[in-house]
Amino acid sequence: MEFIRNLPFIGIFLCMSTGVINSVLDGKWAKKVSFTVITANLFMSILVLYYVWQTKQSYIYVMGHHPAPWGNEIRFGILEGAFATFFCLIMLLSVLGGVKRLEEDISEKRSNLYYVLVNLLMAAILALTYTNDLFTAYVFVEIMTIGACGIIVIRGEGRSLLASVKYMIMSLLGSGLILIGLTLIYDLTGHLLMSNIQEAAQQLVKSGQYQVPFTSAIALISVGLAMKSALFPFHSWLPDAYTYATSASSAILSSLVSKAYIFLLIKIYYRVIGLSIIFQNKILNILFLFGIAGMIFGSLSAIRQDDLKKMIAYSSVAQIGYIYMGIGLGTTAGMLAAVFHIMSHAASKSMMFLSASGLSQVSGRSCNYRKLIGAAHRNRIAGFAFLVGAFSMVGIPMTAGYISKVYFAQAAIQAPYQFKMIITVITLGISTILNAVYFIRALIVIYQPLKGQKQGADGRRDFRMAVALWALVVTNLFLGMHSDAVVDLLRAGLRMFC
Template sequence: MDFVQNFPFFSIILSMFSGIISSVLPARAAKWVNTCLIVTVGAMSACLLGYLTKTGEPFVYWMGHFPAPWGNEIRAGTLEAGMALFFCIIMLLSMLGGEKKLLGEVEYSKHNLYYILVDLLLSSLLALVYTNDLFTAYVFVEINTIAACGLIMIRQNGRTIEAAVRYMIMSLLGSGLFLLGLCTLYDLTGHLLMSNIKESVAELIAQGTYTVPLMTTIGLISAGLAIKSALFPFHTWLPDAYGYSTVSSAAMLSSLVSKGYIFLLIKIFYRVIGFDIIRESKVIHVLFVFGLMGMVFGSVSAIRENDIRRMIAFSSVAQIGYIYMGFGLGTQAGIAASVYHILSHAATKSLLFVSAIGLTDVSGGSRKFIDLTGAGYRNKLAGVAFTVGSLSMVGVPMFSGFVSKLLFMEASFGHSIKMFPALIVLALSTILNAIYFMKTVIRIYVPEKRPDFETITVRDEKLYAATLVCFIVLNVALGMFSLPIQNWIRTGLSMFG
């Protein structure tokens, strides 16, 4: 066994261990531990990605001395390793971009607790990405939820605490459904490991026994994870949570936490139930419909919003709708488009949150559109970054959002019933996106002098500026060099099977 194969295990255990150490460290040290951790895990994931691309074979890794159906296992393929790398990049950039705000919004004696939350969030994301065991997935889903709750309410005002309560209630409903589905699946198959469950499920389908409970289980698990990742009718907690928490939290929540659940759902579709069975089930039609509704209603709510952070938050609802619409198409291409959209949305949304902070800072801290007038001149780089993010969200060529929209269109072509609704709603949603993002971009570039507000140049905030540049580069790279990424997603998905 090659030493590289230990890396998934190392990255998970290292992030948990950093969380534990940070509990006794002062804030500064905890920050350094956190930064080093993210960089190390990212480097390890990159090595692993290289190794896996070379060998082309996924591997399983025993967590303990016992083989497959008895002990826990983790599993790594190219898609997993690449996702881990991508999550690390986004997390690092979000933490750096929001570092300055953290000082102003969070009590200093609680900073090390914040870094513990981030470390454990990373560990749970990695575990969700790598795990090969459903019950491990449940435990880490809970860690993810609690960490997200902590991230929301670390900036303690009434809004965030109320948002955290609403978030917890929704999430716990989701967890309850997920756990119930998991128990039923265990009851039918007698296994908790993904590969073993898949074999048993295939047998059950071949024999034609227990079809009703099997379909209910698929429904329960999909519903649980959809509720947790804020699919349209369950999104009520989202605008307050993203809109009022501190900026790195908002960036991480929108780009990582919900994506972790979605990735787990993809994994369950492919590795637990089997994609052929999912395609036959009715669940994906429900996901399709809710996805479409989310795409429209999320954008409509965003148009009506008068607060830039909440507008970006509502846009997340629409983007999650895109991803679930991709699932709902029920084709390999649809899932591939969804995975691409996970990447592009994560990169863009965190960019938007981080750059919006730069704009509100030069508008006297106000987030209302009326005060943002001309903010693009007062903080030039943040203005450019926000424009890039907006163009990417709308789907202008050269940026990442364009490619994912193209992939969604390609995936929906040739689909007998779902083609027209998908295409119409995609077009409608693009127009709506354009309305509210272009409104904002025009607003921040209206040449109006506001002498009462300060001006911030790149030289004032070097770290922040560097973060924004990295984000812009990431977005353009995702948009320009999409072919290798699409290939990577396709081979990764085929490794799942």
């Protein structure tokens, strides 16, 4: 069993080294190697999760067996194991479901480079999940920035080029703020390991020294990661990036990249700053207000769209607002709701972007509503997956999104400030109504029958997409119908996360 403690490092190293290997392989072999590595990481993450669940304690793996400040640490517990498993599963299904469209959108000469980027992103996601060192986290934040920009621009079209430039500008601004914040924290505490920083931070708070620079560091890191995860009003890069990237890239960006940044932020709040300090900090109130604004603005923008992928993209702005609203409540219940919604949204959005690709395939490769009339009859699997995803986003019972909204409502009732409770409950109601407006409109369009069309004629052409969509549907419904077990797992993970 001791060998299992090496698996988080092995998984990260395997993804990084595979990225190098894929650069000299052709596209077909690079694809096989990437799928093998992601699948191997999925199984290793399951073993890690099982191990920590059985032992009920977290573990620290010291890379190189040298203690701080010379060595580097990986720390893993229940929450890290659960999210590593979930992230690997969504990555595998996102790439699997988008393979056919990927082969159409990207030239064969560049296809191996796409899998290089996928492996770098997988390594970065796992590293941000497991790392116990702030500087290592920053390094992999930058690796993920490069990888995310690459999977947008690799399509090579004008709009994807512009989208990648927007993404890079906003992401580099966020990176700059994060780096300044980390520099301030290192200057104030003299540490980079998260557990050591927390001890020093508690001493600073007790002594009352350097409160302004310490608060500024927290604010800079929070805003930097908010920009990278597309929290309103820092979301300007998101619609184009999600819309004009190939379907696998859209699924990865919406379900994994933005969520990994939020997971890192939660880790910093728990393990670097400390809950007792962060819950008393006014920065959470700002995140709360931005989250509330994002829930409304994202939904209103989605209503105005005539392109299905852009509508789904703006819906992501609203759903990211939900997560930050939960964090901004400043309670353990709010954090739990936010963490569950990370999973809920990831399972739903990857499914929706892949199903949108399937619907467009049988509609002249267009996502415009006028071309999508009756598309769910021409591709029944994609139509059903979109239906389940839409129900989840609206909050229909038995879906993951319904459970998210229940936990957000419960967290709002337990909020220590009445104004947060009132604002949260009202906004949840308004956002749900707005979600229903644009998703019902989309469902009416894709299920509207056209005279003379062949029912289901083109729905079975892409077997790999069908497998991915069915797996995502099952994942979403599992989160919705067996939420108690998942929430108990996440609650135990959060207790161990400190």
